[in-house]
Amino acid sequence: MVITEQKKLEEILRFLEGCERVFLLGCGVCAATWGTGGEKETREMAARLAEAGKTCTGWVVTEEATCDVRTTRRLLKQHNAQVEAADALLVLSCGAGVQTVAALVDMPVYPALNTLFLARLQNLSVCDERCRLCGACILAETAAICPVTLCPKGLMNGPCGGYKDGKCEVDRERDCAWVAIYERMEALGWRERFLIIHEPKDWNAARHPGFINKREGAAAGGAR
Ligand code: SF4
Numbered sequence: 181m182v183i184t185e186q187k188k189l190e191e192i193l194r195f196l197e198g199c200e201r202v203f204l205l206g207c208g209v210c211a212a213t214w215g216t217g218g219e220k221e222t223r224e225m226a227a228r229l230a231e232a233g234k235t236c237t238g239w240v241v242t243e244e245a246t247c248d249v250r251t252t253r254r255l256l257k258q259h260n261a262q263v264e265a266a267d268a269l270l271v272l273s274c275g276a277g278v279q280t281v282a283a284l285v286d287m288p289v290y291p292a293l294n295t296l297f298l299a300r301l302q303n304l305s306v307c308d309e310r311c312r313l314c315g316a317c318i319l320a321e322t323a324a325i326c327p328v329t330l331c332p333k334g335l336m337n338g339p340c341g342g343y344k345d346g347k348c349e350v351d352r353e354r355d356c357a358w359v360a361i362y363e364r365m366e367a368l369g370w371r372e373r374f375l376i377i378h379e380p381k382d383w384n385a386a387r388h389p390g391f392i393n394k395r396e397g398a399a400a401g402g403a404r
């Protein structure tokens with residue numbers, strides 16, 4: 181899940197300066213689940229903007245992910261009159277969703293959220309980052325625990341000399357990723373696998389911006 185947080189109202193009002201009428205669009209997938217941009221939050225944002233003197237021409241929450249061009253285009257068409265009546269669109273989704281909307285309309289589009297990370301959702305209040313989208317997954321070699329993400333140094337071989345009592349030297353509250361990998365490998369009877377030395381990570385697979393056309397084959401790099 182893509183984790184987001186709401187921006188402070190002052191920041192939103194700063195970039196909405198000069199835009200009196202605003203249409204709001206929330207995301208019914210990640211932002212709704214995490215409680216930053218679903219129906220409740222979009223409705224609340226509309227009320228906060230109204231309190232600040234703005235006119236909300238309407239609001240809607242996507243049923244699919246806002247970053248899905250097909251369904252977001254359809255939704256914007258359905259709400260065309262309310263969108264056209266606005267000076268700007270405020271989007272309560274991750275950055276990909278905001279840019280999806282911006283590519284579909286000829287008017288100012290602003291983000292209501294900060295996009296934080298890709299996470300495992302433990303419950304509706306707790307999540308933890310689990311993947312840095314490195315493009316060349318090494319979980320098969322690390323007992324399905326990601327050191328690229330969970331080790332603050334991103335070490336491919338560990339633990340480093342700083343770990344203590346199973347905790348990370350960068351943050352003593354957190355488990356050392358490499359100790360966790362060792363313990364899981366031991367539990368799985370894979371102790372010898374822990375001794376394998378991994379090559380430094382090749383970050384070429386993590387080039388940005390990513391681009392894939394499944395019909396024409398995968399490609400990476402270059403804005404389209
Ligand atoms: S190795 Fe790379 S792709 Fe796999 S979980 Fe870690 S960051 Fe994500």
Ligand code: SF4
Nearest residue numbers: 331340348349356357
């Ligand atoms: S203590 Fe463990 S998790 Fe922390 S930086 Fe060292 S190897 Fe990485």
